[in-house]
Structures are given as C-alpha cells and as structure tokens.
Amino acid sequence: MSHVLASRKERPWWRDAVTYQIYIRSFADSNGDGIGDVEGIRSRLPYLKQLGVDAIWITPWYPSPQNDHGYDVSDYMDIEPQYGTLADAEKLIKATHEHGLKFIVDIVPNHTSDQHKWFQAALKAAPGSPERDRYMFCDGKGPNGDLPPNNWEAVFGGCAWERVIEADGKPGQWYLHLFAIEQPDLNWENPEVRSHLEDVLKFWLDRGVDGFRIDVAHGMVKYPGLPDIPEVNTTSEMLAPHERPFWDQEGVHDIYRSWRKILDSYPGERMAVAEAWVSPASRIARYVRADELQNSFNFEMLTTLWNAAEIRAKIDNSMQALVEVGAPPSWVFNNHDVVRSVDRLDLGLTNNGESTFTRQGDPAKFNIARGTLRAKSANLMTLALPGGTYLYQGEELGLPEVRDLPEDRLTDPRWKMSGYKDRGRDGCRVPLPWKSEPTGGFGFSTNELLELDQAWLPMSPWMGNFSAESQDGVAGSTLTIYRQALALRKLEEGLGDGPMTWIEAGKDVVAFSRPGNFACYINFGAAIEIPSGAKVLISSGALEGNLLPTDTAVWLRVNS
Ligand code: NOJ
Numbered sequence: 001m002s003h004v005l006a007s008r009k010e011r012p013w014w015r016d017a018v019t020y021q022i023y024i025r026s027f028a029d030s031n032g033d034g035i036g037d038v039e040g041i042r043s044r045l046p047y048l049k050q051l052g053v054d055a056i057w058i059t060p061w062y063p064s065p066q067n068d069h070g071y072d073v074s075d076y077m078d079i080e081p082q083y084g085t086l087a088d089a090e091k092l093i094k095a096t097h098e099h100g101l102k103f104i105v106d107i108v109p110n111h112t113s114d115q116h117k118w119f120q121a122a123l124k125a126a127p128g129s130p131e132r133d134r135y136m137f138c139d140g141k142g143p144n145g146d147l148p149p150n151n152w153e154a155v156f157g158g159c160a161w162e163r164v165i166e167a168d169g170k171p172g173q174w175y176l177h178l179f180a181i182e183q184p185d186l187n188w189e190n191p192e193v194r195s196h197l198e199d200v201l202k203f204w205l206d207r208g209v210d211g212f213r214i215d216v217a218h219g220m221v222k223y224p225g226l227p228d229i230p231e232v233n234t235t236s237e238m239l240a241p242h243e244r245p246f247w248d249q250e251g252v253h254d255i256y257r258s259w260r261k262i263l264d265s266y267p268g269e270r271m272a273v274a275e276a277w278v279s280p281a282s283r284i285a286r287y288v289r290a291d292e293l294q295n296s297f298n299f300e301m302l303t304t305l306w307n308a309a310e311i312r313a314k315i316d317n318s319m320q321a322l323v324e325v326g327a328p329p330s331w332v333f334n335n336h337d338v339v340r341s342v343d344r345l346d347l348g349l350t351n352n353g354e355s356t357f358t359r360q361g362d363p364a365k366f367n368i369a370r371g372t373l374r375a376k377s378a379n380l381m382t383l384a385l386p387g388g389t390y391l392y393q394g395e396e397l398g399l400p401e402v403r404d405l406p407e408d409r410l411t412d413p414r415w416k417m418s419g420y421k422d423r424g425r426d427g428c429r430v431p432l433p434w435k436s437e438p439t440g441g442f443g444f445s446t447n448e449l450l451e452l453d454q455a456w457l458p459m460s461p462w463m464g465n466f467s468a469e470s471q472d473g474v475a476g477s478t479l480t481i482y483r484q485a486l487a488l489r490k491l492e493e494g495l496g497d498g499p500m501t502w503i504e505a506g507k508d509v510v511a512f513s514r515p516g517n518f519a520c521y522i523n524f525g526a527a528i529e530i531p532s533g534a535k536v537l538i539s540s541g542a543l544e545g546n547l548l549p550t551d552t553a554v555w556l557r558v559n560s
Contacts, residue, residue: 008493013102014211014271014294014388015328016496017054018486021392023336024061024083025069025456026431032447034455036431038084042092044434045099047468051396052486055102057213057273059336061089062108065115067182068413069429070106071215072113076200093208102210104273109197109255110216111183119184123164127173134193136176136185137164138226148174151228152246155179157417176226178219178246180413188220188255198262205266217274217287217296221251241278248278256292273297273330273390281321288327295330297390301382302338306345306374306551308508308524315385315510319500322387328497329387333378334395340428341378343401346371359422363403370551372398376478376540377522377553381510383485384520384555386500394432397466398478402430402457409458431455433467442467476542484538488555494518517560522553534558 008016028040038061048056060070063080070080079089096103112119118134125131127139138149140163148161155178162181166172176185186193201212223245242248256274263270273295274287287296300314318329333341339349339360346368347361375398382389405426407415412424435443441455442464452459464470471477489495494515503511508525519534527547530536534556536543541552548554 008496011497012269012271012294013054014269014273016386016388017102018052018383018388018489019055019057019102019104019390020048020051020053020396021057021059021335021390023059023393023429025059026429026444027393028432028434029441029445029447029450029455032445032450033082034431034441034445034447034450035082036444037082038079038088038092042088042095045095045101048101049099051483052490053101053391055104055210056096057104057211057390058106060106060108060215064113065182067113068180069411071108072111072115072180072183073108074113074115074117076107076197077203090207097208103208104211104213104271105204105209106215107197107200107204107212108215109186109188110219111177111179111185114182114184122175122184124167126167130192132173133190134187136187136222136226137173138176140174145172145174149176150226152176152178152226154181154417156414157419157422176222178216180417182413185222186220188222188251194255194258198258201259201262205262205270209270210268211271211273211294213273213275214293215275217256217293218248218252218276218278219246220255221249222246223249240280240283242283248276248283253286253289253292256287260291260293271295281317282324284318285321285325285327288322289325295328295388297332298329299332301331301333301378302335302344303349305348306524308510308522311381311522312502312510319386329385331382331385331387331389333375333382333389334392334428335390336392336429337425338428340399340401341375341395342368342371342398344371345374345378360401368400371400372478373541373551376481377551379478379482380485380538380540380553380555381520381522383489384495384512384514384518386496386498386514388496392428394428394466396479396482397432397468397471399432399463399466401427402460402463403427404460405430405458409453411457426457430457430463431459433459433463434469436464436467436470438464443469481538481540485555488537492516492518513558517558519556519558520553521548521556523548523550525550530554530556531558 025036027036028044029036030039061083062073063075063078064070064072079086093103121131122135139145141147148159152160154160161174163171163174177183227245271294274293276287284296287293298318343360410426412426414422414424431444433442440448441450441459471479500512500514505511509523511521513519527549530546530548537555539554
C-alpha cells in the first residue's frame with residue numbers, strides 16, 4: 001500500500017515530526033538534588049519551542065530502583081519520586097501541549113524491575129503458580145537443575161538466566177532476564193500480562209499523551225520451548241536477529257495489532273514508535289504495516305561510518321523497505337545507548353570486547369573540529385531526508401561524548417555485567433550544560449552550590465563551552481544551525497514526508513533533491529563545486545567561495 005501524500009497540515013504529525021528525546025535524569029534539575037526531574041523539563045519548554053521541534057519523548061519516568069535508569073519499572077502507573085509526582089506529570093503534559101508540542105512517553109513491556117510487586121510475589125510463590133507464570137521461570141538443566149535452562153546470553157553480558165532461592169531455602173528455578181539481572185522478562189503468553197500492559201497504555205492515553213516509544217519492541221515474544229542458540233552462532237554477527245529465539249518473533253506483531261486498535265480508539269493522532277533492533281530493513285518495515293505501529297526507529301545511522309557510499313546505501317535500503325508498507329522513515333543519529341555522533345562520526349565504532357555501541361574508535365586520534373563538522377552535516381542531512389527524525393538531547397549542542405568519567409562513578413549495568421570490561425553508556429548520559437559558568441553544574445541544576453561532580457554523573461569542566469547559553473545567537477554554532485534548519489524545514493513544504501530524488505554528484509558526495517527546487521549536498525571527499533546558479537539556504541560549515549569543502553553539508557535552492 002502506498003501513502004497518498006497530503007499537505008503538511010493535513011497529514012498526521014507523526015509522518016515527519018522532529019522529536020526531541022529527553023533523558024530525564026540529565027535534562028534539567030529543578031529541586032537541586034543533582035538529578036533531572038519533571039519540573040525541570042517544564043521549565044525548559046520555551047527552549048524546546050524556540051529550538052523548533054514538534055514533539056518530546058521522555059525516557060522512563062516511572063518508579064524504579066534505577067538499576068537501568070528507569071528501564072527497570074516497578075510501577076507503570078506512577079512517577080518516580082526522584083522525578084516528581086503524577087500531578088507534576090499531568091501538568092507537564094498540559095504545558096507541553098500549550099507550547100504546541102506533542103508528548104511521547106517510554107513504555108517498557110519486555111521486562112519489569114525485580115522490585116515490581118508482581119516479581120516480588122513470584123519470588124515468594126511456588127514453581128508453577130500463577131504468580132510465577134507472569135514471568136519466564138523455568139527449571140534448570142542437569143541432575144539438580146544446576147545449569148541454566150538454555151544458553152542464552154544477556155545483552156549486557158553474562159548468562160541471561162538467574163537462579164532463585166525457593167521457600168525451603170534451596171536453589172530452585174531460574175528466571176530469564178535478557179538485560180540486567182534486575183530486569184526479569186515478562187511472559188507475554190500470559191493473558192494477564194497482555195491486559196495489564198493494555199491498561200497501562202490507556203492510563204497514559206487518558207492523561208493526554210500523544211504516543212509511546214516502545215522499549216525492546218522486538219523482544220516480548222520468545223520462540224516456543226526456548227531452544228538453545230546453536231553454539232557455533234552464539235557470538236556470530238551473521239545470525240539475523242529473527243533467527244535468535246528471543247528477537248523479532250512473529251508473535252510480537254499480534255501485540256501491535258491490538259495496541260493499534262487502542263491507539264485508534266482515542267481522539268487525535270495517537271501513535272507509537274518501535275525500538276526494534278532488527279535487520280534487514282524489510283524486517284523493520286513489518287513493525288509499521290498499516291495496522292501496526294506508526295514509526296520504527298531506523299538505527300542504521302547509529303552504526304554507520306562517515307562514508308558516502310555506505311550512507312547512501314543505508315538510506316536507499318530503508319526507504320525502499322518502507323515504501324512497500326507506506327510508512328515514513330524515522331532517522332536517528334543519537335540516543336542514550338550509543339557514543340555521541342561527534343565522536344562516532346570521526347572515529348567510527350569498533351568492537352573490542354565491548355559492545356559495538358559503547359566502544360568508540362581510538363580516542364587518541366579524535367579530532368573534535370572534524371567530528372563536530374560531520375555531526376552538523378549529519379543533522380542537515382537527516383532534517384532534509386523524507387520522514388521524521390528523533391534527536392537526542394545535546395545533539396543540538398554538538399555535545400561530544402564524556403570520556404573521563406571515573407570508574408567509581410560509572411552506573412550503567414553493562415559495566416558490572418561485562419566483568420568491568422565495557423564502560424557502558426554513561427558517557428552520552430551526562431547532564432546537559434545550559435549555561436557557560438560552572439555554577440549549578442553549568443545551569444543544569446537550580447542549586448547554585450552544586451559542584452560539577454555532585455551531579456548524578458559528574459560533569460566535566462569543558463562542558464560550559466558547549467552550553468546552550470554559549471552557543472545562543474552565535475553564527476555557525478551547532479545550536480544556531482539546528483534552529484535555522486528547523487525553522488526553514490517548517491517553511492519548505494517539500495521537506496518532511498514526500499519524495500526525494502538522488503543527484504549524481506560523485507562517489508564521495510551524498511546529494512538529493514526534494515520538491516520545491518530544494519537540494520541537499522553532503523561532501524565526504526575533496527572540495528566540490530556548488531551547482532552554478534544555486535542559492536545557499538544554509539550550510540553546516542564555512543564555504544570556500546563556490547566550493548563545498550570536505551565534511552560539509554548545504555541546503556540549496558536550485559534552478560528548476
Ligand atoms: C533499550 C533502552 O534504550 C536501553 O537504555 C535499555 O537498557 C534497554 N532497552 C533495556 O530496557
């Protein structure tokens with residue numbers, strides 16, 4: 001089915017929204033404890049409005065022991081006390097709408113926290129009980145059940161099974177946790193689990209949210225019988241996600257069909273976006289079929305090298321697969337799980353015993369000027385491509401990865417679960433610098449006495465140079481360019497959803513046109529000439545006369 005193109009005002013907002021991801025712990029601290037909160041977000045809505053985004057997505061704000069910073073939920077229908085109250089959340093949703101922005105919450109349906117009352121009840125209950133059946137409890141293998149039920153490994157490292165002590169004081173059954181030990185997987189074959197999560201959706205829809213970001217959207221259903229992954233393939237990169245018995249199984253699509261009915265039963269254009277790490281692109285497209293979800297993150301750019309051919313191919317693959325189902329692409333260059341793009345686009349990602357997503361290339365070779373320029377160019381590219389984009393807080397500031405976090409301050413469960421080999425994802429989660437002066441963690445906190453190392457993750461002295469304040473109104477700063485690009489994007493009817501055409505401009509150039517005599521060029525190689533007669537609308541870096549230097553992007557008005 002192909003989508004009939006409607007004008008921007010007529011088409012659903014989620015077809016080409018620019019959505020700003022707020023990592024709530026690190027966005028803005030209103031009560032001075034060094035931890036971001038709901039009221040902090042409310043205080044910064046004018047900034048987001050001025051930036052020009054269309055929607056915000058808040059990472060999990062539910063009560064949680066914070067083993068995985070909110071992705072371990074202990075109650076889906078309340079707010080983490082560190083962050084505020086349910087009343088604060090309702091006030092924020094209303095204020096966001098008053099600013100003309102849409103509001104997306106994060107939903108975590110694959111697992112709960114081990115502190116969730118269901119899991120606590122399961123621990124106290126006997127094997128085979130209804131309480132245990134809400135989770136993935138199994139007997140172990142071997143004569144005494146001493147061995148885990150299968151050979152699955154946790155995403156954060158180590159075995160994906162944890163053994164519990166039964167009421168008789170002896171080791172007993174095992175439970176599955178595809179992520180941290182403190183994140184037991186729910187059993188989606190159990191109707192009670194399904195209906196509870198549907199109630200959760202309704203709870204937040206009733207409070208006015210416009211959408212959901214679905215965590216581990218490809219993980220909830222496991223292959224019947226929980227078979228081993230063939231030994232030989234356990235660490236193989238060649239195995240497609242859906243060939244693993246716990247990812248991208250057919251059954252997840254039934255869940256989304258029922259969720260879509262719920263979304264559609266509410267007034268307004270309610271939506272959901274899948275966090276589905278699946279491949280190839282045709283598997284992603286299955287999540288956004290007409291009766292399923294509206295968006296699915298396109299993660300190809302999180303692993304790309306700064307290379308024209310690779311980027312062009314990734315865009316092509318994604319677009320082709322999505323056209324088949326009539327869904328728009330959702331581009332992503334940054335989120336809270338990967339090394340920030342300023343570093344990544346300069347150094348690439350290497351897998352050195354650490355997760356591909358947390359390991360950057362050789363930091364000794366880091367050229368920040370080059371990385372910054374590339375990240376700015378990537379921003380111009382994504383904002384010109386068809387569809388919508390999800391940007392991660394700090395991306396609009398060109399914030400680099402924080403590499404100097406002391407080991408004793410690392411909090412990501414990956415650090416411990418990898419046997420202290422993988423430093424994890426904290427480097428992209430450090431609180432945002434708002435002001436140039438270090439007071440209150442560069443304005444992150446209202447507490448002026450807060451020292452940089454008293455923020456929940458220590459802030460680095462150099463961060464002030466990247467603050468919103470220090471870039472505000474400065475020509476050519478990442479923030480200024482981002483604001484200009486978003487303002488222009490709103491005026492250009494041909495941007496966002498709609499067709500694009502590749503322009504052949506050489507092997508080291510990615511170039512495409514959009515309706516309205518608009519073109520975007522990104523140059524990965526030696527300087528090239530800007531097409532004659534073209535008017536430069538915006539550029540990511542300085543131009544040399546009519547030359548587009550390396551690593552630089554331009555938006556052009558070209559001759560018809
Ligand atoms: C994906 C989230 O983005 C990540 O931060 C989290 O650790 C895992 N899902 C587990 O919930």
